[in-house]
Amino acid sequence: MIYNIYIFNKDGTCIYNEDWNKKKQSQNQSEDQKLLFGMLYSLKAFITSSSPKKIDDKTGFHCYKTSTYKLHYYETLSCIKFIIMSDPNVPDLRDDLKKIYSQIFVEYVIKNPIYKPGTTVKCDTFINQLNLYLKQMPSFSS
Amino acid sequence: MSDPLSNPTINTTNVGGQTTTQNIIGGIGSGKSNSVGTPYTTPLQTSAHTAANSLSATNSPIPTHHMINSNSSNNLSGMATPGGPGLQQQQQQQQQSTISSNNLGLLGQQSQQQQQTILSPITTQPKSISASCFEFFYIEMIDCIMKSSSDKQHAHKKLDKLGFKVGHRLVERLSLDTALFPELLDSVKFICKVFWAMVFKKTIDGLKTNHKGVFVLTDSKFQWLQHLSFDSSASNKDCSEYVQFTAGLIKGAMSNFGFKCIVTFDIQQVSTCVFTIKIES
Numbered sequence: 487m488i489y490n491i492y493i494f495n496k497d498g499t500c501i502y503n504e505d506w507n508k509k510k511q512s513q514n515q516s517e518d519q520k521l522l523f524g525m526l527y528s529l530k531a532f533i534t535s536s537s538p539k540k541i542d543d544k545t546g547f548h549c550y551k552t553s554t555y556k557l558h559y560y561e562t563l564s565c566i567k568f569i570i571m572s573d574p575n576v577p578d579l580r581d582d583l584k585k586i587y588s589q590i591f592v593e594y595v596i597k598n599p600i601y602k603p604g605t606t607v608k609c610d611t612f613i614n615q616l617n618l619y620l621k622q623m624p625s626f627s628s
Numbered sequence: 629m630s631d632p633l634s635n636p637t638i639n640t641t642n643v644g645g646q647t648t649t650q651n652i653i654g655g656i657g658s659g660k661s662n663s664v665g666t667p668y669t670t671p672l673q674t675s676a677h678t679a680a681n682s683l684s685a686t687n688s689p690i691p692t693h694h695m696i697n698s699n700s701s702n703n704l705s706g707m708a709t710p711g712g713p714g715l716q717q718q719q720q721q722q723q724q725s726t727i728s729s730n731n732l733g734l735l736g737q738q739s740q741q742q743q744q745t746i747l748s749p750i751t752t753q754p755k756s757i758s759a760s761c762f763e764f765f766y767i768e769m770i771d772c773i774m775k776s777s778s779d780k781q782h783a784h785k786k787l788d789k790l791g792f793k794v795g796h797r798l799v800e801r802l803s804l805d806t807a808l809f810p811e812l813l814d815s816v817k818f819i820c821k822v823f824w825a826m827v828f829k830k831t832i833d834g835l836k837t838n839h840k841g842v843f844v845l846t847d848s849k850f851q852w853l854q855h856l857s858f859d860s861s862a863s864n865k866d867c868s869e870y871v872q873f874t875a876g877l878i879k880g881a882m883s884n885f886g887f888k889c890i891v892t893f894d895i896q897q898v899s900t901c902v903f904t905i906k907i908e909s
Contacts, residue, residue: 597760597855599767599870611857 487573488626489555491616493591494567495604498523502607506620507627522569526559548580562587576625590615759829766852770869784872791876792883795823799881802826815885816843816905823881841907845878846900853899868893871901878903 493502500519505511512518533547544561551557551574558570560583568583568591594612595601601609620626770787777783802822809815820832824847834846850871858865875891882889887907894902 594855594857597763599770599856600858600867608859608861609857610860611855613860 487628488576488620488623489571489573491571491586491620492519492522492567492569493607494519494523494569496565497604498527499604501605504613504616523567526567526569549578558583560584560587566591572625579625582619582623586616586619590619763852763855766870766873770873774869780869783869787869787872788876788879791873791878792880793876794873795877795880796884797880798826798877799823799884809885812841812887812907813837815882815887816845818885819878819881820845823877827877841909843905843907845903845905847903848900850874850895850899850901853895853901856899868895871895874901875903878905882907 487507489508490503490505492500495501500516500523503515503519529550530547534541537546544563547559549556549558553574556572556574556576558572558576558579560568560580562568566587568587570579570583572579590612594609594615595607598609598612601607607613773786773790774780774783777786803818806818809818816835816837820835824830824832828847828851830847830849830851832845833848834844836844836846852870852874853867856867856870858867871893875893879889879891882891882905889908890906892904892906894904896902
């Protein structure tokens with residue numbers, strides 16, 4: 487089961503988020519986004535500093551799991567962060583996040599002449615393609 | 629050629645890591661229905677080839693360098709060789725000029741040899757340029773023109789003019805080895821197949837005509853609108869400025885073939901573009 491997706495840009499603003507299959511609605515969306523970004527930021531910093539070996543801070547952290555959900559994280563070289571929250575049993579989604587970035591985000595957002603960089607993504611082709619992609623995944627609603 | 633930058637092939641890479649290999653020449657050669665006529669296919673292929681070379685030559689520093697070399701070598705050897713013994717007598721009287729022209733002659737020979745050894749692998753490889761890079765450049769060009777002009781109509785006029793110039797020149801390049809077109813329809817077909825394949829990597833999907841100087845060209849997957857999409861809530865869903873340039877391209881191409889025409893276009897559904905060419909008599 488996939489619950490939601492967040493896309494953060496370089497400056498930490500959430501440029502896209504969407505929820506599916508959620509039982510509990512969030513009270514304050516923008517507060518949630520800020521908290522999530524802050525948490526990931528410090529988590530990443532901690533992971534890098536506490537690692538016994540030198541690790542790349544873009545790939546060092548890719549998911550964490552609690553008893554109720556699993557967070558999948560992918561960061562591009564351009565510092566765009568893709569986050570999917572899912573059921574704890576869902577297998578690794580790194581490849582899917584990568585595909586969402588390279589085949590959907592770049593194609594329909596970055597190459598969209600109408601899109602102004604740094605603003606919230608509202609292009610309908612992107613939203614359609616993203617939904618199409620996620621919904622065909624076996625783990626989307628199981 | 630040990631330097632990795634000197635590799636003349638520039639593969640088309642889309643930014644997201646998705647790679648599409650395109651073969652412009654193949655695209656033209658394997659045109660489905662040969663409506664232009666058999667005698668034209670071979671010369672068109674070669675013309676497309678030379679055009680592809682010239683495009684890539686501006687992209688890779690090494691081939692350009694050798695292009696210059698080969699040009700200059702031709703000029704230099706042209707100066708040095710026909711002189712023969714007669715010229716040398718004159719040159720003996722002016723020692724300085726002898727030295728310099730001898731050197732030039734040597735230079736010419738050397739670069740001719742270089743040209744033979746280095747240019748041969750270059751000409752055999754198919755070449756392409758980055759489609760993503762071009763698309764981003766195109767977006768910025770439109771943006772720049774839209775911002776710099778006072779109203780939309782003015783901007784469209786500018787884009788049309790730009791397209792006209794580009795089309796006019798491009799057709800010159802593409803039709804280098806093509807035999808003369810006996811009829812108007814052949815010129816339009818040339819635009820549909822060769823010209824379109826060169827610019828958009830695909831041919832026009834539908835061509836209709838009333839045989840009285842009106843042609844309707846349909847491209848059901850117009851390249852420059854492929855990635856464009858609006859907010860579902862947006863009130864203004866006009867993207868004609870991204871097509872106006874192409875109307876200019878067609879106009880320029882037709883004018884170079886000797887036909888003055890009016891080109892209008894219509895954007896239908898998702899990325900389907902219909903161009904109407906109306907010949908002015």
